[in-house]
Amino acid sequence: MNKLSLEELISRVDEIPVFSQTVNRIIQITEDPKSTAKDLESEIMKDQGLTTKILRLANSSYYGVSRNIKSVSEATVLLGFQAIKSMVFASTVGKVMERELPGYALERExxxxxxxxxxxxxxxxxxxIKFPKPDQVYTAGLLRDIGKVILDTYMKEQFELIVQEVELHNKTFLEVEAEVLGYNHSEVGARIADKWNLPQDLIEAIACHHNPEQATINPKMTAMIHIADGLMMMMGYNIGIDGLNYKFSDDTMTLLSIDESVLTEIMSEVADLIGDEGIFF
Ligand SMILES: [Fe+2]
Incomplete structure (x- = not known):
């Protein structure tokens, strides 16, 4: 079996064409405080598919804008650069994740x-909870398991072994990944996010989404990703075979000063959003 070390794996990731030049340029523009909505629009317009997706998302009830948004620059002014960046991530990373991941028992997409x-x-x-950067939290939620995509691409044979172990011994993928590979999908994802120059708190949220108590840069952001990940299981959207082996950390709820009634509200709001919007899929 061709087992790669974490370093070898990360160095190979350049071979995966994740972000096009246009997308890289868009990310740069959104991070530059001197950029204008026009700069962003002219770059996004180079990609017709992306333009369409952004306009559809901007007009979805998810963003709660009642008026009809007709241009990318209008979307930028109304929603802000961070929202546009998260939409760009959402539409781009999706292309990578749409492939089948047999090792994780996930069906296509x-x-x-x-x-x-x-x-x-x-x-x-x-x-x-009125957290100041909701769109960064969105991106962290989107990318939390990007390490699985990377592992699946380069470690197919090991996955079969990992799946067997998970099924036989009632363990989590996280534990078995560490036993078989010496590292897990959270570490891989965090290293990739670092390679993409994503913000440190976002990298940490990916790194610690299963171990939120280890977060030191922005524990609240990590706690939100941990809880959202746990809610996927409660809502039945976590279709990995190890879903029930994970434990949900109550400390994260204390950190965010929320109780179970807030989780119930969130689940019902999300169900409504998904209900009206086939747009996300
Ligand atoms: Fe995960």
Whole structure:
């Protein structure tokens, strides 16, 4: 079996064409405080598919804008650069995640749907607790399991072994990944996010989404991703075979000063959003 070390794996990831030049440029523009809505629009317009997706998302009830948004620059002014960036991530990363991941028992597009759901749930939670960067939380929710995509691409044979172990011994993928590979999908995802120059708190949220107590940079953001991930299971969207082996950390609820009634509200809001919007999928 061709087992790669974490370093070898990360160095190979350049071979995966994740972000096009246009997308990289869009990310740069959204991070530059001198950029204008026009700069962003002219770059996005180079990609017709992306333009369409952004306009559909901007007009969805998810963003809660009552007027009809007709241009990308209008969407940018109304929703802000961070929202546009999260939409760009949402539409781009989706292409990578749409592939089948047999090792994780996820059906085609399953991981992508689940990641979208987690992102929407995390953002809903962020807004509920008035967290200042809901769109960054959305991106973190979207990317939390990107490490699974990377592992699946390079470690197919090991996955079969991992799946067997998970099924036989009632363990989590996280535990078995560490035993078989010496590292897990959270570590892989965090390293990739670092390679993409994503913000440190976002990298941490990916790294610690199963171990939120280890977060030090922005524990609240990590806590939200952990909770959103857990809610996926409660809502039945986590279709990995190890779903029930994960434990949900109550400390994260204390950290965010929320109780179970807030979780119930979030689940019902998310169900409504998903109900009206086939748009996310
Ligand atoms: Fe995960």
């Amino acid at each position: 399953g991981l992508w749907r689940q990641s979208q759901m987690c992102a929407i749930t995390a953002r809903t939670l962020a807004k509920k």
